Amino acid sequence: MTDDTEAPSRIELPAAPADQAAILAAGGVACWSEPLWIDTYEPGEPDPYPLFLDRRVYQGSSGKVYPLPMIDSVAHEKAPRQWQAIHLENAYVRLALLPEIGGRIHIGYDKVAGYDFFYRNNVIKPALVGLAGPWISGGVEFNWPQHHRPATFLPVDARIEREADGAVVVWHSDLDPLQRMRGVHGVRLRPGSSLIELEAALHNRTDVPQTFLWWANVAARAHEGYQSFFPDDVAFVADHARRAITAFPRADRPYYGVDYPALAAERPDADRIDVYSNIPVPTSYMITDTDDSFFGGYDHTADAGFVHWADRAISPGKKQWTWGDGAIGRAWDDQLTDDDGPYVELMAGVYTDNQPDFSWMLPGETKRFRQYWYPVHGTGAVRQATTDAAIGVRAEGDGTRITTIATRALPAAVIEVRRDGGLLARWDADLGPDAPFAAIAGVTAGSAGLEVRVLHAGETLVVWRARAANAGEPWVATAPPLPEDIASNDDLFATAVHLLQYRHPTRSAVPYLHEALRRDPADSRAATALGSWHLARGEYDAARDLLGAATARLTRHNLNPRDGEAAYLLGLVHERLGDDHAADRCLAKAAWSAAFAPAAMLARARIALRAGSAVVALDLARSAAPIPEAGRIEALALVRRGEVAASVARVAELLAADPLDPATGALAGESIDRDARTALDVGAEFARAGAVDEALAVTAAAVERTPSAGLAGPLRHYLRAHWLERSGRAGDAAGERALARGASAALSFPAGLDHFDALVAAVAADPDDVVAAGLLGMWLLDAGRHADALAHLRSATEGGSTDPVGWRNLAIALVAVEGDDAAADAALTHALSLRPDARLLLERDVLAVRRGTDAATRLSLLETHAVLLDARDDLAVRHANLLLDVGRTDEAWILLTTRRFRPFEGGEGLVIAAFDRASCALAERLLRESAPAEAAALLEAGFVPPSSLGEGRHPAERPVQRWVLLGAARAATGNATGAAEAWRAAVAPSPLAVAPRAADESTYWTGMAHLHLADGTSAAAAWDALDARATALRTATDEVGYFATSVPELTSFDAATATARAAMADRLGRLAARGRTQQLSAGTAEVPERTDA
Structure with a gap:
């Protein structure tokens, strides 16, 4: 938060330039580019070491970040910075877009209501939430091909287009940094309309099928008066990957560990999860089904909100996310903004209805779609909406309050209330974005057959009908069986496709494909999928053999198979192997299948042009239309035929249709200076078509403009x-x-x-x-x-x-291949000698844990490079814990209480755990030194951790040891009542922490609290639970939960080895034994023994 003596940061929107102001005054759409000064917390430098995070879980799917560099730090102080901004405004709405931060809408302002219907964050304050680190809250983020957008904090190209009807669209374009597909999105405003139109074109410019999703992520400022609304037929919502469900809007079971029915028994309506303030912990939910195409959010305090609409046929995804109205949420609010407070995210998914839920895009395919948003006011929560108008319906007294608002001026509109076809009430009104309508109808809101219509000029614009929610509880996902437990090859293949399609981070599809081929070595489906996998790994010979086997099976009885994928992929493999003749034959056969025909013809055109056959290439390229790459091969082929003027005209035609395509721009002589990788990609496209001189020209100069995207x-x-x-x-x-x-x-x-x-x-x-x-x-x-x-x-x-x-990469390979941790340590040590770096120090300590190195030795190795210890939060936490391990408690306490931390999303709790451990160690020492009052004060002060830790307490992570020690401290001061209260608090259940928790060190302290309360049976159960967990750890395998949502693995070594599990098992076993000893020594538990040894 901003210091009390410091003026809050505020984005000042500039007035429109004179020419645009004139357009605005005439009722048109103003649009101009003008930088905004925004107070900014700058992200740190990109990590110079690549991260191979093969098992990182991010938003429920793979958190693989390579080849993007990771950024894992953000400045703690802000400074004014100019950001390129494009301003889009009409009579009703004003938008500010930021092309330098992913092309997001940063400000959405309702000029009529005087309300920011999209959350306005007045600072650029990244938190470590993004796939590659920095991510900001506020506005609208356009996430694809996964969530969150890998390029969320990278710049995009932008262009303003003024259309013939007076509408203005701001186009944004970039190549996804991971899959190299191209995304284009345009934000359009029209004269006289409050409707914000998003037009997107997602293009798979790669050679192979790709998976993708699209979530438009809207943030809205939240408080106790903010409500998310979804269609009336929504009865259930699901968690990530549909791993859990609950009823909606009233949660009818524990969800995210919160017992909502229990809360509602204490406080009416506390189970309504459509209201932000009822959700105490970070929580996602996605609707499971609806027949409608709208949803949105409403601020009842401001009497304003917004509606989203997109055709449900392609846009089933409707989601709310919140950090929660609790300690964790407040900590993340502080990480993401100074003074603008909490928000909810209301996300709209296209070609997806969950996270993760990916769809396929074939090579050369382009998906085009539109989404719409518009502000509303005076309506309350909306019950039905179209792009023309929205309707609100709610009970009021003995009648029903009817509200509506339109997205454009509708003079002499008609609002009708009907029941079973009969007219009950009718009003005539002039509707518009600045003219909402409200009236009371003398009918009960829940009446069966009730219907509200808005009509204009004889056309029905929107209809709300009373209806029941969808009946029947939806399915919940389960983890698939292991390959050997699956009966059929069909099911093996379907499971493998699911794992590939959903990019599962911890369960590989390959064993399922291998099992299918073990049972049937020529299974064409499994051989094709595995061949594609080998192709992506550059294992061309293995891919050729598998795809050859697949095509042989497919053509055993029929030379013209229904599916051309195997032949197409085999053609690509032959091309990579340099056998263009074989490649062309395979691709020609693949082109018999409509699904792969455009991509196959494009590849054939590329081969023909590379061979100097410009006439053939030209004909093939025209057959591959409308793939954009085909148009460029046409232009190149025309040059080779000497038809330079025709080539120039073709390039001009392509540019007119898509002015931001970097490859077409390069053919027109434009430079590529946005990022290095795009220039290399365009050069490779040209070179693969034999246009080497054009490839050399586009890569003649190094592009060093965006190091956070990588350098050439x-x-x-x-x-x-x-x-x-x-x-x-x-x-x-x-x-x-x-x-x-x-x-x-x-x-x-x-x-x-x-x-x-x-x-x-x-x-x-x-x-x-x-x-x-x-x-x-x-x-x-x-x-x-x-x-x-x-x-x-x-x-x-x-x-x-x-x-x-x-040298560092060598260490990773040594561990992965040979398990030689000692040689890996030597390689990391040598890398440190070449260039001291905090990441290397961190990874060497992770390796030391794998090797079972004792705490004193690990600490000594870290402190050999003391100058690096302050560079990383994760390294600082490790340092603090090692200081505690060796008894240097005061140093650990100073480190933890003087540093400001920034956690990665999903990695919260580590800093608080170290803080609790340090404060409890100090309290134990004070108790042994007969200073119980000081111990009690220290313990009481830490129940709410200092904001500098960057984390809030999760209700499930209860500070049991702190309560037990506080009871001991109070008892030592003669406060028996206060001691008993503390011990009861240590064992008290909470409706905010109902999920079962594996036994850990806190279980020991729960047992100690039971001992203090003279409940020997419960104490004994705690020791038994510790022993049971220790036994389970000794037989466990290294496996992340199948439905894990966020496991922010940020090193390339896996520390969860058998050695580490055995050490934890031994520790829990010792705690169980110690607890039983304490229980046998009646009366000696008042001064607990240290448990950090």
């Missing part, structure tokens, strides 16, 4: 060398490779098969090239080919590489 470094030169070599210019290729060896490799993380092929060629050309070997090893690590990665990383490091990234 040596990759640019290796790609250029590969293109030159394939075109017969070996000498020029050698020169490029020499430049590569001398280029900085900072933030140069190779990804994709074009990079792989270029690096393989570089290593083949010069086996002593340690730069190429190191980059190839990095690529192979990301691909999961750990043994191959180890070979190349060894080649690089043994060949004299002085790049600490390569």
Whole structure:
């Protein structure tokens, strides 16, 4: 929060320039680009080390971030910064869009109601919520191809288009940093309308099928008077992955560990989860079904809100998320804003209804759709809505209050109330965004057959009908069986597809495919899917064999299979292997299937142009229309035929249709300076079509503008060398490779098969090239080919590489392949000697835990690099815990109470746990030193942790040890009543923490509280629970829960080894034994023993 002496930050929206003000005054749409000064907490520098987070769970699916660099710090002080902004305004609505932060709508303001219907965050204050780190709250974030948008804090290209009817649309475009698909979204305002239109075009510009989802994430300022509304037929909502459900709007069972029915028994309506203030903990819910296309939120205090509408046929997703109106929520509010308070997110999903819930997009395919929002006021929670108008219906006295508002001026509109077809009431009114209507109808709101209509000029614009909610409880997802437990190959394949489609982070599809092929070695479905997997890993020979087997099975009886995917993928494999003739034959057959015909014809056109057959390429490219890449091959083919003017005209035609396409722009001579990877992608597209000179031109200069998206470094030169070599210019290729060896490799993380092929060629050309070997090893690590990665990383490091990234990557490969933690430690130590870095220090300590290194040794290793210990929060927490382990309690306390922490979402609780541990250790010492009053004061002060920890207490994480020690301190001061109150608090159940919890150290303290309360039976049950958990840990495997939503694994070593589990099991066993000893020693439990040894 802002200091009391500091003026709150406030975004000041500029007045429209004179020319735009004139348009606005005439009833039109004003639009202009003008920077905004916004107080900003700057993100830290990108991590120079790539993260291979294969098992990171993020938003319920894979949290893989490579090749994006991770940013894991944010400044604690703000400073004014100019952000590029595009302003869009008409008579009713004003928007501010930020192209430098993902093309989001940052401000949505209802000029009529004087209300920010989208949450206005007056600071740019990133928290560590995003896939790659920084993420901001507020406005509307457009998330694709996963949630949250990987490029959420990266810039996009933007352009203003003024349409013939007076509408204005602001277009945004970028290439997704992970999958390299292209996303375009436009935000449109029309004259005389409050409707905000989002038009999107999502294009799979890659060679292979891809999965994606789209969630438009609206934030709305929340308080006890804010209500989310969904269609009347919504009866149930689901958690992530449908792992749990509850009734809606009244939760009828515990949800997210909160017993809502129990709360409602104490406080009426406390079970209504459509009201923000009733939700005490971070909570998501997504509707399970509706026949309607709208939802939104309403601020009853301001009497204003918003509606979202999108065709339910493609937009079934309707979700609310909140940090919760509790300690955790308040802590995250502080992380994300200074003074603008809490918010809820009301998300609209297209081609998705859950998170995760991905759909498929074929190569070359473009998905186009529209979404709409508009502000409302004077309506209350909306019961039905279209893009024309919204209706509110609620009981008032003995009658029903009818409200409506329209998105444009509707003079002489008609509002009718009917029941069973008979007219009960009618009003004539002039409706519009500035003219809501309200009246009381003398009929009971819940009457069967009741209907409210809004009509204009004889057209029905919106109808609300009284109806029951959908009956029947929806299905809940369950984890699939293991491969050997599945009966049929059909089910094996379906399960594998599900795991691939939903990008499951901890359960691989590959064993299911292997099992299917074990049972039937030529199963075409499994062989095709596994062949595609090998293709993505650059294992071309394995892919060729599998896809060949699949096509053989498919054509055994019928030379013209119904599905062309196997033939298409086999054609791609042959192309990568350099056999263009075989590739063309496979692709030609694949083109017989409509699903793969455009992509197959595009690939054939590419091959033909590369072979110099411009006429053939031109014909094939035209057959591949409307894929955008086909138009560019047309233009290139026309040049090769000498028809330069026709080529220029074709490029101009393509640019007119899509002015922000970077590849088309490059053909027109425009430079690509947004990010390095896009320039390389465009160059690769041209080179694969044989347009090497065009590829060289577009990659002639290094793009260093957006380091947070990664840099080209040596990759640019290796790609250029590969293109030159394939075109017969070996000498020029050698020169490029020499430049590569001398280029900085900072933030140069190779990804994709074009990079792989270029690096393989570089290593083949010069086996002593340690730069190429190191980059190839990095690529192979990301691909999961750990043994191959180890070979190349060894080649690089043994060949004299002085790049600490390569040495660190070697450590990862050594652990993954050989389990050689000692050699990995040596590699990390050498990397630290080359360039001291806090990440290396963190990863070496993670490795030390794997190795079972004692606390004193670990602490000594960390403090050898004391200057680095302050650089990372996760390192600081480890340092504090190690200080506590060795008894240096005062130092740990100072560290934890003088530092300001920023947790990663999903990683909350670690700092509070260390804080509790430190304060309890100090209190135990005070008790032993006969200073119980000081101990009690210390313990009482810590129930609400200091805001500097960046975390709030979760109700399920109860500070049991603190309560027990407080009871002991109070007892020692003679306050027996206060002591008993503390001990009862330690064992008291809570409706906010009903989820069962595995026994841990707090279980020991629960047992101690029961002892103090003379409940020996409950104490004994606690010791038994500790023993049972210890036994379970000794036999457990390293497995994250199938339905985990967030596991923010931020190192590339897995610390959850058998050694670590055994250590925890031993510790719990010792605590159980100690508890039984205490129970046998009646009367000696008043001064508890230390438990941190």
